[in-house]
Amino acid sequence: MQHRLPPLPAVRAFEAAARHGGFQHAAAELHVSAGAVAHQVKQLESWLGVALFQRLPRGVALTPAGRQYAQALQPLLAGLADVSEAVRLRADERVVTVTSVPSLVFRWLMPRLGRLREEVPEVDMRVLASLHPADFVREGVDVAIRLGTGPYPGLQAEPLIEENFSAVCSPDYRERMPPVRAPADLLAHQLLHDEVEMRIPEEINWPRWLRHFGVAYRGGTRPSFSHTYLTLEAAANGQGVALAAECFIAEDIARGRLVRLLPQQMTGPYRFHLLRLPEAEARPAVKAFCDWIRKEAGAGAPR
Structure with a gap:
């Protein structure tokens, strides 16, 4: 499906100007001139057919439409940044992104990372400590370790600890x-x-x-x-x-x-479960990590 999108450089310039409350600080963030930011904002206003900023003798102020647009844009751009970073990291086939609750990361997983480097040197870890349910796509998560009873629809799941x-x-x-x-x-x-x-x-x-x-x-x-x-x-x-x-x-x-x-x-x-998308272990690094962590879950304290 084709989407009729506004000019994205203009959207980025507007969001920065709205966040900073003016063109000067937005220009510094974007490494362009204030005039260039003003031009991009004007282009976006023309595309939308509505004024986003009120031009004042000293600076600018968001119009009601501008405030509405800025509030909607911020989470959209944050989500785009997150998924772009996740895709960028996933491009490195060695990197395996693992998420679990902070206490399991701190008390169980972290002490074992030295053993991981010794035994599975082809894997580079990216560890996320989080309490909320894993967003495998947006966060670029390969493996989640979560406490519960299941089931976990749409995921490969097995009891781990x-x-x-x-x-x-x-x-x-x-x-x-x-x-x-x-x-x-x-x-x-x-x-x-x-x-x-x-x-x-x-x-x-x-x-x-x-x-x-x-x-x-x-x-x-x-x-x-x-x-x-x-x-x-x-x-x-x-x-x-x-x-x-x-x-x-x-x-x-x-x-x-x-x-x-x-x-x-x-x-x-409850038990901690090993969770991943059905296709995750098609990547050799993810399969190697899953095999290693299953073995660790049956081992004693880390050396």
């Missing part, structure tokens, strides 16, 4: 605080909370975990953090006891930054 929740703290905290021999003993301790429990229905939190082991949680002071990796940093710094899945704590336990207070674990209702 199960969540098994343990109570953890720093070695120093364990030594200086009252001993914990059973889940009920945790009620005497400072429990650190994830705000993620408010975003994901039925995700394991302290009340559910304690109830699972027959302990009624009575509340109390509850410092909370927006991401699991922040909660675990607080725990590693001796601020209290955190509740987290094995995938988030394995590395710090191996290094001695965190210790499990109890052997009890509770399996969560």
Whole structure:
């Protein structure tokens, strides 16, 4: 289908002038003269048949039509920039764009990237940390790792990592605080909370975990953090006891930054899934990354 589009250089000049509130700053951004910007805006006004700027003795001001046009253009141009960058990056067959939630990126994926470079040198990673659903086309995403139960219509999906929740703290905290021999003993301790429990229905939190082991949680002071990796940093710094899945704590336990207070674990209702478009693994680099991450999901802590 043919689209009757306005002259795109004129659209770009107008958007910059509208954003900056005048022609001078727009000209500096676009590396042209203010007269050239004014000429492009005039060309666009002629094409549209409406004035976009009111010319004043000192400068210009958007007309109502100009404000409407500018507000509509900004997300369109931002989307064009995003998809252009995604296509540009995808032109490099070595680059694999992976997105996951910030805590999994920080606590599980990042420590393993050295192993990826050693074992799969033909892959260059581009990592996006994000909570929102992946837009595979606009963001140029090859692989997404998301927590859920499925199904994921239109995507290749497979379970990757199960969540098994343990109570953890720093070695120093364990030594200086009252001993914990059973889940009920945790009620005497400072429990650190994830705000993620408010975003994901039925995700394991302290009340559910304690109830699972027959302990009624009575509340109390509850410092909370927006991401699991922040909660675990607080725990590693001796601020209290955190509740987290094995995938988030394995590395710090191996290094001695965190210790499990109890052997009890509770399996969560969700799993991290490996998601990609059906045709994604036709690219050798994407297939190599997927094969590697499946193997990593079954391995221990990163070395």
